[in-house]
Amino acid sequence: MNVTTKTPLTDKDFASDQEVRWCPGCGDYAVLKALQRALPKMDVEKEKLVFVSGIGCSSRFPYYMANYGFHTIHGRAPAVATGITLANSDLDVWVISGDGDGLSIGGNHLLHVLRRNVDLQILLFNNEIYGLTKGQYSPTSRVGTKSPSTPRGSIDHPISAARFALGAGARFVARSVDTLQPHLTEMFHRAHDHRGASFVEIFQNCLVYNDGVFAHFTDRKVAADRQLHVAHGKPLLFGENKDKGLRIKPGTMRVEVVNLGENGVGEDDVLVHDETDRTVASVLAALEPPEFPVALGVLFCKPGPSHEDALATQQAGEAPPPGPADLNALLRRGHTWTVA
Amino acid sequence: MVVTEAVSAPLEEKSGAKVRREVLSVVVRFAGDSGDGIQLTGSQFTMSTALIGNDLATFPDFPAEIRAPVGTTYGVSAFQINFGARGIKTAGDEPDLLVALNPAALKVNLDAVRRGGVVVIDTGACTPRSLRKAGYEGNPLEDGTLSPYQAIEIDISQHTQEALGDFDLSQKEKLRSKNMWSLGLVYWMYGRERQPTIEWLRAKFAKRPEIAEANIAALNAGHAFGETAEMSGGFGGYSVAPADLEPGVYRTVSGSEALAWGLVTGAGLADLRMVFGSYPITPASSVLHALAGLGEFGVTAFQAEDEISAVCSAIGASYAGALGVTSSSGPGIALKTEGIGLAISAELPLIVIDTQRAGPSTGLPTKTEQSDLYQAVFGRNADSPVAVIAARSPTDCFEVAIEAVRLATKYMTPVIVLSDGYIANAAEPWRIPDVEQLTSIPVKFRTDPEGFLPFKRNEETGARDWVAAGTPGLEHRIGGIEKDEETGHISYDPANHQRMTDARIGKIAGIADDIPEQSVELGKDRGRVAVVGWGSTYGPINRAVTKLQDEGVDVSHIHLRHIWPMPRNLGDLLAGFKHVLVPEMNAGQLVTLLRDKYLIDAQGLNKVTGQPFKIAEIEAAVRGLED
Numbered sequence: 001m002n003v004t005t006k007t008p009l010t011d012k013d014f015a016s017d018q019e020v021r022w023c024p025g026c027g028d029y030a031v032l033k034a035l036q037r038a039l040p041k042m043d044v045e046k047e048k049l050v051f052v053s054g055i056g057c058s059s060r061f062p063y064y065m066a067n068y069g070f071h072t073i074h075g076r077a078p079a080v081a082t083g084i085t086l087a088n089s090d091l092d093v094w095v096i097s098g099d100g101d102g103l104s105i106g107g108n109h110l111l112h113v114l115r116r117n118v119d120l121q122i123l124l125f126n127n128e129i130y131g132l133t134k135g136q137y138s139p140t141s142r143v144g145t146k147s148p149s150t151p152r153g154s155i156d157h158p159i160s161a162a163r164f165a166l167g168a169g170a171r172f173v174a175r176s177v178d179t180l181q182p183h184l185t186e187m188f189h190r191a192h193d194h195r196g197a198s199f200v201e202i203f204q205n206c207l208v209y210n211d212g213v214f215a216h217f218t219d220r221k222v223a224a225d226r227q228l229h230v231a232h233g234k235p236l237l238f239g240e241n242k243d244k245g246l247r248i249k250p251g252t253m254r255v256e257v258v259n260l261g262e263n264g265v266g267e268d269d270v271l272v273h274d275e276t277d278r279t280v281a282s283v284l285a286a287l288e289p290p291e292f293p294v295a296l297g298v299l300f301c302k303p304g305p306s307h308e309d310a311l312a313t314q315q316a317g318e319a320p321p322p323g324p325a326d327l328n329a330l331l332r333r334g335h336t337w338t339v340a
Numbered sequence: 341m342v343v344t345e346a347v348s349a350p351l352e353e354k355s356g357a358k359v360r361r362e363v364l365s366v367v368v369r370f371a372g373d374s375g376d377g378i379q380l381t382g383s384q385f386t387m388s389t390a391l392i393g394n395d396l397a398t399f400p401d402f403p404a405e406i407r408a409p410v411g412t413t414y415g416v417s418a419f420q421i422n423f424g425a426r427g428i429k430t431a432g433d434e435p436d437l438l439v440a441l442n443p444a445a446l447k448v449n450l451d452a453v454r455r456g457g458v459v460v461i462d463t464g465a466c467t468p469r470s471l472r473k474a475g476y477e478g479n480p481l482e483d484g485t486l487s488p489y490q491a492i493e494i495d496i497s498q499h500t501q502e503a504l505g506d507f508d509l510s511q512k513e514k515l516r517s518k519n520m521w522s523l524g525l526v527y528w529m530y531g532r533e534r535q536p537t538i539e540w541l542r543a544k545f546a547k548r549p550e551i552a553e554a555n556i557a558a559l560n561a562g563h564a565f566g567e568t569a570e571m572s573g574g575f576g577g578y579s580v581a582p583a584d585l586e587p588g589v590y591r592t593v594s595g596s597e598a599l600a601w602g603l604v605t606g607a608g609l610a611d612l613r614m615v616f617g618s619y620p621i622t623p624a625s626s627v628l629h630a631l632a633g634l635g636e637f638g639v640t641a642f643q644a645e646d647e648i649s650a651v652c653s654a655i656g657a658s659y660a661g662a663l664g665v666t667s668s669s670g671p672g673i674a675l676k677t678e679g680i681g682l683a684i685s686a687e688l689p690l691i692v693i694d695t696q697r698a699g700p701s702t703g704l705p706t707k708t709e710q711s712d713l714y715q716a717v718f719g720r721n722a723d724s725p726v727a728v729i730a731a732r733s734p735t736d737c738f739e740v741a742i743e744a745v746r747l748a749t750k751y752m753t754p755v756i757v758l759s760d761g762y763i764a765n766a767a768e769p770w771r772i773p774d775v776e777q778l779t780s781i782p783v784k785f786r787t788d789p790e791g792f793l794p795f796k797r798n799e800e801t802g803a804r805d806w807v808a809a810g811t812p813g814l815e816h817r818i819g820g821i822e823k824d825e826e827t828g829h830i831s832y833d834p835a836n837h838q839r840m841t842d843a844r845i846g847k848i849a850g851i852a853d854d855i856p857e858q859s860v861e862l863g864k865d866r867g868r869v870a871v872v873g874w875g876s877t878y879g880p881i882n883r884a885v886t887k888l889q890d891e892g893v894d895v896s897h898i899h900l901r902h903i904w905p906m907p908r909n910l911g912d913l914l915a916g917f918k919h920v921l922v923p924e925m926n927a928g929q930l931v932t933l934l935r936d937k938y939l940i941d942a943q944g945l946n947k948v949t950g951q952p953f954k955i956a957e958i959e960a961a962v963r964g965l966e967d
Contacts, residue, residue, distance in 0.1 A: 016817070018829060047812040052656070063817050063830065068809040070659055071819025072652065073682050079649035083656025083664060084809065086615045086640045091660060091810050109652075112645040315635050322608040322637040324775040330637060331601055331772050335536070336591045337391055339582075339771075 011036040013046060016066040027178030027204035028057060028125065032064055034184040042192050048092045052081040054101040057132050058125035061096040075106025078113035081120050089308040089318065093120040099140040100130050103159055114168040117196040119306040124161055127206040128213050135209035162285035162299060165199040166278060172198040173281060173300040177218050178205060183296065190298050196306040217294045228293040230284060232275040235267055238293050245270030255283055257292060276302045360531060360579040365424025367432030368526065371449045372441030374417040375407050377519040382419025384523060384540065388532040389423045390592045390769050393582030396423035397879060399431030399952065400765045404622065404706045411473040416448045425581040430879035431766065433954040439522050441465060443474035459489045464497030496521055503561030507554045517558035524562025529577040534559055588771040595734035595763035598770065599693060600630035602741025604637050607663045609742065610749055610781035613638040615657030616665045617650040622705040623761040624669045624695035647672040651679035658688040661785060661808025663745065667693035670712045671701065677720050680754050682820045684724045684844065687804050689748035696760040698950045707950025708762035710875050711926035716756040717904045723841050725848040728904040730758040732878035735770045737763065740901065749783045751847055752803040762876045762952050789813035794828035802847035851905050858907035863889060863896030866916030869962055874900040874930055877923050877953055884958035895962055911938040919965045921945055923958055
């Protein structure tokens with residue numbers, strides 16, 4: 001028996017020889033680095049990794065990875081990725097998308113890849129703007145966003161990526177920020193561990209067209225008070241001294257922020273995160289400043305049968321190609337007759 | 341006994357015993373409400389006809405509405421079959437027998453019937469109300485409407501209910517067996533065995549045996565009626581001898597079935613798994629239905645969320661080393677256009693089935709047309725050539741599908757296969773091939789990392805290597821963005837784009853050297869008139885040319901399978917004819933291509949009525965050519 005010892009992979013093994021061409025200071029660099037750092041620890045085979053993207057700044061991502069990569073067409077990466085898993089479910093497929101690519105032109109495909117629970121990871125880079133087409137407002141832009149196509153401010157209400165995913169039936173939904181390296185890496189690990197469609201929304205800063213759009217909760221000065229880092233089984237606490245929490249306001253179904261130690265409120269009064277509950281996840285995903293902090297981390301994780309598993313139970317998975325005998329039998333099914 | 345063409349066979353016999361009249365071929369049309377089970381009736385009659393050994397061709401003609409309001413003309417469903425002791429190439433110009441189960445069916449179909457043909461009408465369905473609903477001001481049974489025909493007026497409704505008197509079914513349920521009563525009568529007319537239909541009914545209604553038995557009772561009653569009733573002076577029915585078919589094992593097959601099985605067989609011959617991404621659309625869904633449930637044959641049939649996802653999932657599958665196939669009709673193909681462009685740019689195998697239907701936008705979804713030829717050949721942004729091939733008949737779909745697999749995998753290109761609504765739904769007998777005897781399709785995946793360049797081309801074919809994602813050592817990136825001619829890296833170099841564009845065009849053009857030279861179906865390879873067709877006009881053109889040749893007319897039939905690129909000798913071949921006539925069920929698409937490519941004065945014969953060409957229409961056009 002041959003025993004092969006694999007040399008441990010490092011982040012450099014996942015970097016292609018192509019020069020990265022994002023704008024200097026773009027948040028995409030940080031996400032790329034975080035993933036290249038996370039992958040060596042995931043026990044993955046380099047050749048099994050496939051990065052599939054659509055169109056947009058973030059969709060250039062596959063060119064910078066030293067794995068299989070397919071830069072497809074605008075919005076369609078989930079559909080191409082689904083086909084890849086249908087052909088070979090051993091492949092480790094990552095979909096890279098943005099807010100325009102995933103939630104506007106490709107919204108339908110994102111909806112369906114999530115509800116089908118195809119076994120892949122989706123990283124949605126949300127910068128609330130169209131970068132590659134030079135700065136038009138996107139489906140996640142807040143009302144009033146001034147852009148070349150909305151000089152008087154946008155009037156469309158933004159979509160929440162995480163709530164969209166939860167509504168579509170996603171079984172894994174997480175959120176992170178481009179600048180939170182260790183947190184990002186952890187989210188990638190969790191997403192990869194989950195069998196089925198894993199959706200990670202990454203708040204990513206566009207230095208050129210939308211700089212500082214997330215500063216109200218990512219800025220160092222406000223981060224502690226405006227970020228709620230959730231963890232399964234742990235109380236929903238935030239603030240510099242972890243002295244703020246969430247609870248259900250007595251006599252209502254509303255969530256409110258409470259200060260521990262005030263009005264007799266103690267840690268026992270604070271809600272505890274249950275990542276297996278879709279309702280909890282929906283509430284967390286809906287929290288918005290200034291009244292609430294932004295929830296980050298694994299909002300929801302409740303594994304169920306993946307698309308591949310369901311196909312396999314119907315013996316519709318990956319049977320080998322048919323031989324002549326099989327085909328002759330197929331063609332002769334049903335009524336036949338012989339002419340002598 | 342005298343064998344005559346049915347078209348001139350009189351119904352009356354001299355007085356005396358019932359005698360079966362032997363005829364060479366017959367056209368029968370069943371018509372009724374879309375809820376009357378006309379298509380089932382037709383398919384059962386088709387099966388019995390096939391089993392008796394006749395050659396045949398069918399034409400199911402039904403409305404887009406699933407259950408249009410009862411008794412309306414727009415809710416009429418019809419099924420036409422032409423069968424005979426000779427080779428049958430079309431579903432027939434004019435029915436010799438029309439079975440009309442209500443006044444609306446009579447109203448819609450009577451004009452098509454041959455003058456002197458037989459019309460069986462259910463008088464029980466001809467109430468004043470239903471006649472008005474069908475748009476009759478008078479009563480066609482009394483006002484001479486039927487006088488050009490031989491009418492057989494039978495209260496089929498009443499007879500069916502009487503036959504089912506003992507069954508514990510509502511009157512409405514009993515009336516549902518009217519179609520089987522009529523089928524029984526027509527079985528008697530043509531001397532058919534009822535047993536296969538009886539078995540089929542028992543299997544179909546296995547969970548409701550009382551329904552099966554009621555239908556069988558109706559079928560038997562209709563048959564007995566024919567045997568015992570006095571009809572038109574001793575009419576004893578017809579006899580159609582078996583056709584002189586090549587020995588072998590046969591079945592009936594529709595175009596969609598043959599296409600589906602051809603794809604599975606092609607994939608098998610290439611030793612590939614197949615991923616079939618599709619979105620429901622009339623009249624293409626039957627291909628999806630035929631492939632769903634063939635998991636054990638290496639087929640994953642995927643009903644995507646839309647047409648775009650359908651084509652993109654197929655492209656993803658090809659990227660991962662399976663054969664990616666997608667299927668739709670014209671409007672759906674339009675949605676797939678950008679995806680097809682991606683497969684052209686990424687140079688991946690992709691098969692796109694277009695079961696054409698009539699009209700722009702939604703058009704006439706259940707009616708047939710050949711108007712997607714431009715879309716197939718030209719319908720994409722930029723210089724984006726693909727291979728285009730077309731099936732001529734239901735059975736031809738099998739070979740065409742295999743050819744599509746061969747071209748897509750050998751040339752790493754999308755191949756568009758043109759079928760149409762007529763071919764998809766029509767059925768004909770098929771001599772089932774022995775797959776052991778078919779030529780295998782050699783597909784070699786690249787696995788050697790030594791010297792690997794993703795877009796380096798094979799010198800002979802111009803195709804790049806096919807690498808299944810997941811192959812160790814060959815990790816690379818591809819995409820729809822223009823790429824370096826060897827490394828596949830993003831390239832904005834102007835000279836590189838020129839070379840890549842030329843290479844993509846050259847690769848497709850080169851297929852012309854890998855397909856057979858264009859042959860002549862019928863007639864000489866030079867002469868006065870060439871009738872040039874493609875797709876489902878094959879039958880009517882072939883019959884028309886045969887008839888004209890029998891009269892001594894100098895005319896040949898040429899039929900294209902390879903639409904793009906065209907066979908390398910086609911220009912020279914067509915140049916040998918004084919007239920080139922191109923019948924098409926569109927406003928003139930192939931004819932434009934021929935005029936453009938070969939600078940010849942080809943003339944179109946065009947028709948877009950949602951109905952196939954009649955033999956007589958093509959004959960007339962050839963006769964009308966003036967020197």
